[in-house]
Amino acid sequence: MTGLLPEGFHDRLPPAADAAARLEARVLGHARLYGYEQVDPPLAEFADELATRLKAGGVRDAVRFIDPVSQRTLAIRPDLTAQVGRIAATRMGHHPRPVRLCYAGQVLRLSGSELDPQRAMRQIGAELIGLDSVAAASEVVQVAIEALHAAGITGLAIDFTLPDLVDTLAAGRLDPATLETLRDRLDAKDAGGVAAIDRRYLPLIEAAGPFERAMAKLRSIDAGNALASRLDGISRIASSLDGQVALTLDPTERHGFEYQSWLGFSLFAQGVRAEIGRGGTYTVLHDEGREEPAVGFSLYADPVLDTGLGTAERTRLFLPYGTRTEEGRTLRAQGWVTVAALEASDTPQAQLCTHTLHNGEITAL
Amino acid sequence: MTGLLPEGFHDRLPPAADAAARLEARVLGHARLYGYEQVDPPLAEFADELATRLKAGGVRDAVRFIDPVSQRTLAIRPDLTAQVGRIAATRMGHHPRPVRLCYAGQVLRLSGSELDPQRAMRQIGAELIGLDSVAAASEVVQVAIEALHAAGITGLAIDFTLPDLVDTLAAGRLDPATLETLRDRLDAKDAGGVAAIDRRYLPLIEAAGPFERAMAKLRSIDAGNALASRLDGISRIASSLDGQVALTLDPTERHGFEYQSWLGFSLFAQGVRAEIGRGGTYTVLHDEGREEPAVGFSLYADPVLDTGLGTAERTRLFLPYGTRTEEGRTLRAQGWVTVAALEASDTPQAQLCTHTLHNGEITAL
Numbered sequence: 001m002t003g004l005l006p007e008g009f010h011d012r013l014p015p016a017a018d019a020a021a022r023l024e025a026r027v028l029g030h031a032r033l034y035g036y037e038q039v040d041p042p043l044a045e046f047a048d049e050l051a052t053r054l055k056a057g058g059v060r061d062a063v064r065f066i067d068p069v070s071q072r073t074l075a076i077r078p079d080l081t082a083q084v085g086r087i088a089a090t091r092m093g094h095h096p097r098p099v100r101l102c103y104a105g106q107v108l109r110l111s112g113s114e115l116d117p118q119r120a121m122r123q124i125g126a127e128l129i130g131l132d133s134v135a136a137a138s139e140v141v142q143v144a145i146e147a148l149h150a151a152g153i154t155g156l157a158i159d160f161t162l163p164d165l166v167d168t169l170a171a172g173r174l175d176p177a178t179l180e181t182l183r184d185r186l187d188a189k190d191a192g193g194v195a196a197i198d199r200r201y202l203p204l205i206e207a208a209g210p211f212e213r214a215m216a217k218l219r220s221i222d223a224g225n226a227l228a229s230r231l232d233g234i235s236r237i238a239s240s241l242d243g244q245v246a247l248t249l250d251p252t253e254r255h256g257f258e259y260q261s262w263l264g265f266s267l268f269a270q271g272v273r274a275e276i277g278r279g280g281t282y283t284v285l286h287d288e289g290r291e292e293p294a295v296g297f298s299l300y301a302d303p304v305l306d307t308g309l310g311t312a313e314r315t316r317l318f319l320p321y322g323t324r325t326e327e328g329r330t331l332r333a334q335g336w337v338t339v340a341a342l343e344a345s346d347t348p349q350a351q352l353c354t355h356t357l358h359n360g361e362i363t364a365l
Numbered sequence: 366m367t368g369l370l371p372e373g374f375h376d377r378l379p380p381a382a383d384a385a386a387r388l389e390a391r392v393l394g395h396a397r398l399y400g401y402e403q404v405d406p407p408l409a410e411f412a413d414e415l416a417t418r419l420k421a422g423g424v425r426d427a428v429r430f431i432d433p434v435s436q437r438t439l440a441i442r443p444d445l446t447a448q449v450g451r452i453a454a455t456r457m458g459h460h461p462r463p464v465r466l467c468y469a470g471q472v473l474r475l476s477g478s479e480l481d482p483q484r485a486m487r488q489i490g491a492e493l494i495g496l497d498s499v500a501a502a503s504e505v506v507q508v509a510i511e512a513l514h515a516a517g518i519t520g521l522a523i524d525f526t527l528p529d530l531v532d533t534l535a536a537g538r539l540d541p542a543t544l545e546t547l548r549d550r551l552d553a554k555d556a557g558g559v560a561a562i563d564r565r566y567l568p569l570i571e572a573a574g575p576f577e578r579a580m581a582k583l584r585s586i587d588a589g590n591a592l593a594s595r596l597d598g599i600s601r602i603a604s605s606l607d608g609q610v611a612l613t614l615d616p617t618e619r620h621g622f623e624y625q626s627w628l629g630f631s632l633f634a635q636g637v638r639a640e641i642g643r644g645g646t647y648t649v650l651h652d653e654g655r656e657e658p659a660v661g662f663s664l665y666a667d668p669v670l671d672t673g674l675g676t677a678e679r680t681r682l683f684l685p686y687g688t689r690t691e692e693g694r695t696l697r698a699q700g701w702v703t704v705a706a707l708e709a710s711d712t713p714q715a716q717l718c719t720h721t722l723h724n725g726e727i728t729a730l
Contacts, residue, residue, distance in 0.1 A: 003455030003652075005410055007434050011452055014402035014466075021403055021469075025390055033697045035681055035704035035716070037379035038386055042485040043408075043441075043471045044428075045370050063409075063441075065428050068475055069372050069484075076408075076428075076441065076473075087376055090368030096715040098707065101379075104386075106408045106471050108441075110433055119434075120407040135707040240690075287368075316400055325605075332398045339400035342463065342500040350461040351400070 008112040008119030015314060020301045023151045024104045024124050027299060030147035031126040034139065036102040041083035043106065047075035053082035053285060055259040061109050076108045080123045081298060085284040088129040088294075093286065097130025116274060118302055125279075127296030132281035134233040137263055137295045138240040140279060144267060144297040145244055148276075153307050155270025157246040160211070160238075161253040162230055163260040163280070169201070169226060186252040204252050211238055211247035218251060230262055237263075263295070274303045318348035318356040327360070336362075373477040373484030380679060385666045388516045389469045389489050392664060395512035396491040399504065401467040406448035408471065412440035418447035418650060420624040426474050441473045445488045446663060450649040453494040453659075458651065462495030481639060483667055490644075492661030497646035499598040502628055502660045503605040505644060509632060509662040510609055513641075518672050520635025522611040525576070525603075526618040527595055528625040528645070534566070534591060551617040569617050576603055576612035583616060595627055602628075632664070639668045683713035683721040692725070701727075 005011065012020055028038060051059035062075040077083055080103050088099050104124040112119045126143055128136050141158065148156055166186060170179050178197060185193035186204055194201050200221065207217035218231055238247055257264035257280060264280035279297030286292060314337075319328050321341040328338050339351045348356040348365055355364050370376065377385055393403060416424035427440040442448055445468050453464050469489040477484045491508055493501050506523065513521055531551060535544050543562060550558035551569055559566050565586065572582035583596055603612055622629035622645060629645035644662030651657060679702075684693050686706040693703050704716045713721040713730055720729050 003414070003451055005407060006432055006437070006439055009407035009410060011407065011448075011456060012405035013452065013456060014404065017403040017405040017468075018397070020405060021390075021393065025386075028386065032383070033702055035702055037679075038382040039379065040377035040382040040385060040487075042370060042374035042376065043473055044485060045374060049368070063428075063430050065430060067371055069477075072371070074371055083376075086368055087378065091376060091378060096717070100704070103382075108408055112434075120409060122405075131707055133707060139705060139707065314402075337398055337400055339465070340504060342496055342498065342504065352461070 006119075008109075008117050010118075010120075016305060019305055020122065023301060023304055024122070026151040027124050027147040028102050028104055030150045031100075031102040031143055034100070034126075034143050036100040036126045036128075036143070039084060039087050039101050039103055040105065041077070041080065041087060041103070044074045044076050045083070045086075046070075047073040049086070050075050050077065050082060053085055054079060058082070061111055063108055063110060077105075078107055078109045080105055080107060080125065081127065081296065084125075084127050084296075085129070085294070088127070089284050089286045089292070097292075098136065099129045100126070101129070102126040116303075118300075122301040123298050124301065125277075125296060125298035127294060129284055129294040130292060132261060132263075132283075132293035132295045134236045137233075137281060138237045140295045140297055141237060141241065141265065144277065144279065144299070145241065148267070148269070148299070148304075149244075151304070153269050153276070153304065156244075157248065157268040157270075158241075159248045159250055159253075159266045159268065159275075160234055161249070161257055161260075161264040161266075161280075162227075162234065162251045162262065163254060163257040163264050164262055165227065165230065165251050166201075166204070168230070169204075169222075171226070173198070183252070183254065187254060208250045208252075209248060211249050214249035214251065218249075234263065261293070265297075267297070267299070269304070269307045271308070272303055272306045274306070276300065276303045276307070314352075314354065316351065316353040316355070317362060318351055318353035320357060321346060323357060327357075331357075371484075373474075373482050375483075375485075381670060384670055385487065388666060388669055389487070391516040392489050392512040393467050393469055395515045396465075396467040396508055399465065399491075399508050401465040401491045401493075401508070404449060404452050404466050404468055405470065406442070406445065406452060406468070409439045409441050410448070410451075411435075412438040414451070415440050415442065415447060418450055419444060423447070426476055428473055428475060442470075443472055443474045445470055445472060445490065446492065446661065449490075449492050449661075450494070450659070453492070454649050454651045454657070462657075463501065464494045465491070466494070467491040481668075483665075487666040488663050489666065490642075490661060490663035492659060494649055494659040495657060497626060497628075497648075497658035497660045499601045502598075502646060503602045505660045505662055506602060506606065506630065509642065509644065509664070510606065513632070513634070513664070513669075514609075516669070518634050518641070518669065521609075522613065522633040522635075523606075524613045524615055524618075524631045524633065524640075525599055526614070526622055526625075526629040526631075526645075527592075527599065527616045527627065528619060528622045528629050529627055530592065530595065530616050531566075531569070533595070534569075534587075536591070538563070548617070548619065552619060573615045573617075574613060576614050579614035579616065583614075599628065626658070628660070630662075632662070634669070634672045636673070637668055637671045639671070641665065641668045641672070679717075679719065681716065681718040681720070682727060683716055683718035685722060686711060688722060692722075696722075 062078045067074045203221045260280035266275040267277040277299035281295045283291040317336045319340040321344045427443045432439045568586045625645035631640040632642040642664035646660045648656040682701045684705040686709045
């Protein structure tokens with residue numbers, strides 16, 4: 001009985017747990033104002049079903065167990081987006097499109113990453129299923145930003161990526177093996193290696209950084225206009241944000257965006273090294289093999305809380321032993337957090353109170 | 366890809382998932398007003414550690430798996446109270462007493478019961494650690510009732526039980542084996558069997574039902590005053606509730622109260638057969654073997670939602686294609702849920718809207 005927890009698992013104590021609940025309520029509350037309705041899939045489901053909807057290999061990182069009832073393997077979800085996609089494709093398959101859904105819940109992973117050792121996390125997000133247009137992506141990015149602002153997060157930045165850009169540029173030019181080599185060298189920012197394949201891809205390495213500058217570079221290499229629709233699209237999303245947040249572009253960034261189609265984005269907040277959320281366009285799989293376009297974002301509570309959200313001051317009003325029930329009720333109705341003495345010997349100090357009640361008067365301590 | 370879920374697992378769709386989130390926010394919000402601060406333990410922890418804090422056999426019903434990092438067995442929590450007790454005893458062990466904590470989270474069980482086949486549930490509750498006095502229990506019961514009222518639940522009833530009553534009555538009179546037989550026969554309401562052990566326990570079978578009548582029966586059999594302090598205590602709790610809810614007493618009820626010490630209670634709501642929550646007094650185990658008194662309650666979201674909470678009407682305002690960003694923002698600030706057309710062809714009907722905007726005017730559909 002050491003009270004120790006496994007690596008990657010932690011207790012959230014007061015006031016951080018209160019702050020996490022507040023964050024979640026504000027993000028979901030904001031998404032709801034835009035018509036996103038909450039869904040709540042179960043913590044576990046059939047592993048093979050979940051596997052078809054997770055990005056490649058996702059189910060290998062899930063806790064799996066044999067269900068004594070069905071005698072089949074169940075998996076604890078390592079990600080909520082796949083389950084929301086399942087709901088949209090099956091039980092809400094006949095709902096008119098687009099469907100706007102939001103969610104919050106625990107996810108569990110067998111292994112943490114070097115960047116983020118957490119294995120039990122709270123994922124909060126919103127998904128728009130049925131469209132992956134510029135208008136749809138603009139709305140989703142806008143909801144994410146406003147929700148974070150509503151939760152009190154400042155100094156937001158968005159890093160956009162174009163996950164299929166290299167494939168699109170190279171279409172018909174490179175064989176699959178060379179394309180894969182090119183992508184690896186772009187990831188490694190290996191200019192010599194990239195030039196050895198084709199010097200025309202070299203500017204991609206340079207086309208990363210502040211949004212406008214990176215876009216100008218990308219436009220300059222898009223001689224055949226293969227990228228025009230993507231570049232126009234991402235420009236329109238950026239304009240719709242109207243200077244609310246700092247924007248960067250890292251057009252060949254693939255890491256963690258294997259699941260995304262034409263657009264991906266990471267959300268950052270001032271003073272937090274890790275990304276606080278991410279999103280992009282993707283497809284939802286239907287029974288008959290049909291793929292439906294979608295766009296969404298997810299936030300992870302822990303890095304968001306690292307922005308200092310959890311440091312609000314507590315106000316607690318001590319009710320001395322014998323305070324009338326009615327008096328406490330009146331004070332709570334006024335918004336006070338009241339802490340009642342349950343024994344005559346109890347004190348405001350022992351109850352970590354900031355205020356106390358004496359002859360009907362409230363005194364700050 | 367059938368979209369089917371394992372038995373005992375279910376998706377919560379709109380508007381039930383929104384209602385569940387609202388319920389949780391109101392219950393926790395109300396507990397917070399009484400000074401209960403939120404904690405959020407992780408979904409899984411070391412199985413052997415959890416086992417010492419769960420009621421007998423509890424960990425056998427938990428999903429367990431080998432953690433590849435620690436090479437030890439972890440368990441997904443089947444109950445949150447044990448984790449809250451761990452936090453109170455370890456990381457918050459030096460916090461002045463009583464400690465008031467609240468929580469909400471997913472729990473997972475390998476097997477459902479006949480009465481409740483659900484295996485993935487959302488548990489919401491509050492615990493007061495450091496006291497199990499009448500004053501402490503009264504506060505906890507009061508918070509539970511007010512929180513349910515605040516969440517819109519009506520027709521509440523509380524069924525009290527005195528889990529250690531039979532043991533107390535029989536102290537020094539019966540050997541352990543006979544006591545166990547007596548308890549089984551009382552559970553089965555087997556009057557003949559009870560009389561065969563000792564006719565004096567017969568009135569216990571009768572002393573169940575409406576609170577005042579049951580109490581009078583219990584007082585009549587408490588010739589030696591062995592029960593006086595318990596009966597006075599439960600009477601004072603009942604008086605403190607001041608007619609807010611219907612009260613019953615089932616003094617020998619043991620089922621599900623194996624964990625409780627002198628007091629247990631079940632919460633019921635009009636029109637819902639299953640109990641919507643339960644609570645009582647118990648002890649929290651400390652490192653050095655010391656036991657600390659505590660009292661708390663837990664609610665389960667599903668039966669609470671069965672009270673019809675999830676049937677509130679949705680109001681959704683359609684913003685025709687091209688509506689100015691600023692106009693949507695103003696309407697959301699007024700509290701409207703807005704659903705923006707993302708294509709010129711989109712309609713209020715397709716977006717399940719109740720209202721639409723036309724030339725700046727809102728029209729009900």
